[in-house]
Amino acid sequence: MATKERSAFQRKLDSISRAIFLTEDGKPKSTVLMYSFCFSLLFAIVYVVCYWVLVGPLESLFSKSSVRVQQIIEYIVPAVVATVPCVLLSFAFRERKNMVLLSFIWFDVIVVVFFIMEIFIADKAEFASDYGLFFVVLGIPMLISGFLGTVCSLWVFKMRRRASALRDKKGE
Numbered sequence: 001m002a003t004k005e006r007s008a009f010q011r012k013l014d015s016i017s018r019a020i021f022l023t024e025d026g027k028p029k030s031t032v033l034m035y036s037f038c039f040s041l042l043f044a045i046v047y048v049v050c051y052w053v054l055v056g057p058l059e060s061l062f063s064k065s066s067v068r069v070q071q072i073i074e075y076i077v078p079a080v081v082a083t084v085p086c087v088l089l090s091f092a093f094r095e096r097k098n099m100v101l102l103s104f105i106w107f108d109v110i111v112v113v114f115f116i117m118e119i120f121i122a123d124k125a126e127f128a129s130d131y132g133l134f135f136v137v138l139g140i141p142m143l144i145s146g147f148l149g150t151v152c153s154l155w156v157f158k159m160r161r162r163a164s165a166l167r168d169k170k171g172e
Contacts, residue, residue: 036099040106043086047145050082079145087152090160097164101157104150111142 006014055074062070090100118139122130 032096032099032102036102037106039089039099039103040110043082043103043107043149044110046086047079047082047141050078051141054078054081075140075144079141079148082145083148083152086149087156090153090156097160098157101150101153104146104153108146108150111146114142115139 054077058074058077059070062073065073086104087100090097093099118130118134122134
């Protein structure tokens with residue numbers, strides 16, 4: 001049975017993923033690294049679903065408001081709604097208090113990669129309109145979601161670490 005030859009792009013992706021996730025023996029470098037990356041993808045799905053479900057009702061609810069107010073509400077409310085369950089997931093991890101924070105750092109890295117990719121993908125003749133459309137439709141929601149999630153998860157991580165230090169201090 002003949003195997004299909006992988007394209008140059010697929011080979012580059014494979015080499016990048018091996019360098020990030022696997023040792024030279026082919027074993028995972030860190031399960032936390034892999035789990036946090038997978039959680040960041042899960043968080044991205046949660047954010048997409050929240051935006052998809054909430055933008056329509058929010059638009060009709062605030063249809064009489066100015067366009068600027070509508071945009072602010074449509075960007076912030078779904079991000080807040082999606083951030084709550086993602087950040088609350090950090091309480092499911094007793095040992096790895098930083099798992100959600102690491103996941104949001106991955107999420108931020110993915111957002112930066114999307115912005116860089118869009119620079120190369122956008123049509124050079126109509127770069128301003130293509131990049132502007134990307135920025136309004138995907139860029140701003142991704143930036144707000146990443147920032148809000150990272151800040152909230154960092155706050156929860158610090159609070160949990162402080163509470164853990166207090167418990168350890170009382171136990172001494």
